[in-house]
Amino acid sequence: MIVLIINAGSSSLKYQLLNMVNSSVDIVNNAVETDSVMASGIVERIGEPQGKLTHKKISGKDNTKFVKEQEIKDHGIAMHLAVAMLTDKAAGVINSINEIDAIGHRVVQGGEKFNSSILIDHSVKKAIRANYPLAPLHNPPNLTGIEVAESLFPSIPNIAVFDTEFHQTIPQKAFMYALPYEFYEQFRVRRYGFHGTSHKFVSNSAAVLMKSKKDKLNLITVHLGNGCSICAIEKGRCVDTSMGMTPLAGVMMGTRTGDIDPAIQKYLLDYTGFNAEELDNVFNKKSGLKGICGMNDMRDIHAAVNTGNELAKLALEMFTYQIKKYIGAYFAVLGHVDGIIFTAGIGENDTIAREMICSNLTGLGIELDPVKNREGEGISESRAIHSESSSVEIWVIPTNEELQIAREVTHIIKKTQK
Numbered sequence: 320m321i322v323l324i325i326n327a328g329s330s331s332l333k334y335q336l337l338n339m340v341n342s343s344v345d346i347v348n349n350a351v352e353t354d355s356v357m358a359s360g361i362v363e364r365i366g367e368p369q370g371k372l373t374h375k376k377i378s379g380k381d382n383t384k385f386v387k388e389q390e391i392k393d394h395g396i397a398m399h400l401a402v403a404m405l406t407d408k409a410a411g412v413i414n415s416i417n418e419i420d421a422i423g424h425r426v427v428q429g430g431e432k433f434n435s436s437i438l439i440d441h442s443v444k445k446a447i448r449a450n451y452p453l454a455p456l457h458n459p460p461n462l463t464g465i466e467v468a469e470s471l472f473p474s475i476p477n478i479a480v481f482d483t484e485f486h487q488t489i490p491q492k493a494f495m496y497a498l499p500y501e502f503y504e505q506f507r508v509r510r511y512g513f514h515g516t517s518h519k520f521v522s523n524s525a526a527v528l529m530k531s532k533k534d535k536l537n538l539i540t541v542h543l544g545n546g547c548s549i550c551a552i553e554k555g556r557c558v559d560t561s562m563g564m565t566p567l568a569g570v571m572m573g574t575r576t577g578d579i580d581p582a583i584q585k586y587l588l589d590y591t592g593f594n595a596e597e598l599d600n601v602f603n604k605k606s607g608l609k610g611i612c613g614m615n616d617m618r619d620i621h622a623a624v625n626t627g628n629e630l631a632k633l634a635l636e637m638f639t640y641q642i643k644k645y646i647g648a649y650f651a652v653l654g655h656v657d658g659i660i661f662t663a664g665i666g667e668n669d670t671i672a673r674e675m676i677c678s679n680l681t682g683l684g685i686e687l688d689p690v691k692n693r694e695g696e697g698i699s700e701s702r703a704i705h706s707e708s709s710s711v712e713i714w715v716i717p718t719n720e721e722l723q724i725a726r727e728v729t730h731i732i733k734k735t736q737k
């Protein structure tokens with residue numbers, strides 16, 4: 320089965336074409352199917368005078384890069400260009416668009432309506448639109464991507480995979496905010512959580528690697544990339560997560576505040592001269608690691624720490640401390656933890672951050688093996704990094720949200736064919 324994955328942003332469109340070689344995918348029992356990425360790409364600066372498409376044709380471990388620079392007026396043209404690359408003589412990997420069996424769309428906010436991926440029809444699109452107020456930067460371009468795909472390829476089924484769906488098992492006591500109850504009823508103010516596809520992918524993979532069934536495992540999954548979120552997963556079901564109604568909550572991130580006292584907002588509105596929108600921009604784009612030390616890439620921060628930069632050191636200490644606190648909190652939530660899983664850019668690559676996060680947790684049975692932690696540096700492979708005496712397993716598992724989306728798509732298509 321050949322699956323096209325679309326992730327449409329406000330001015331960009333990412334795509335990936337996967338061949339799900341073994342179509343008997345069993346995501347429930349974690350059968351790991353063979354799959355291969357045939358091509359991937361990104362169209363950037365859609366709507367600006369100078370747009371850019373970067374396309375990779377992938378063959379085994381080799382890939383060939385193709386770049387096109389031209390004005391790309393809208394998402395329709397972006398999609399046309401991407402498809403032209405997929406079927407191009409030199410850059411292409413399929414002869415015709417008819418070889419694509421299904422299209423999977425990443426949709427950020429599914430609200431309370433969707434607790435699983437779904438074949439897109441009129442009512443699904445209506446629900447995605449109804450969630451615009453909850454994700455004004457993401458859901459509108461996500462829906463544009465769907466509508467463009469529908470008009471270009473009317474005979475190919477489209478499937479929506481929601482970032483929020485994995486978190487729909489969180490109990491009400493954990494998803495409610497202590498605000499007047501009617502704010503939840505009238506304005507849908509609650510914790511939704513994000514990065515669900517990533518948490519789902521790594522927790523499924525963890526069950527396979529830990530040679531267990533996911534409904535037997537309690538896990539804490541720690542997704543540390545540009546955005547960061549942590550999940551408490553009890554027997555395969557998410558029971559709490561650090562991001563909230565928006566992806567601003569939880570631990571501090573590259574440029575986002577994470578949890579702060581809500582009264583700080585009014586205080587700053589009163590005293591800084593910023594208006595609400597400007598302050599929102601500061602909280603989202605100028606805070607987090609960047610707010611503390613001026614850098615948001617962890618590699619730069621380590622380099623600066625090595626030259627004695629005190630603010631870089633502080634940013635790193637704050638970051639790892641906040642993550643450690645969440646691990647402690649989720650340990651209490653779960654009662655018993657079988658595994659801690661690190662993933663995404665920092666989680667997969669940063670040996671120092673992992674060491675700092677896991678330090679002094681032997682009281683909880685969490686013991687990192689410093690040698691194993693360093694051994695896999697630069698290798699994008701799943702590996703165990705706990706010591707022999709650790710009662711909690713610690714794993715690094717590279718995330719693959721596109722593959723998880725493709726798995727969901729394959730699962731749904733097979734179900735509809737039955």
Ligand code: AMP
Pocket residue numbers: 543544545546573615616617618663664665668669
């Ligand atoms: P992601 O959002 O998952 O792509 O993660 C991106 C972030 O991962 C970057 O901004 C870096 O902070 C971090 N990162 C990537 N590679 C490394 C590395 N080798 N060491 C530390 N941090 C890294």
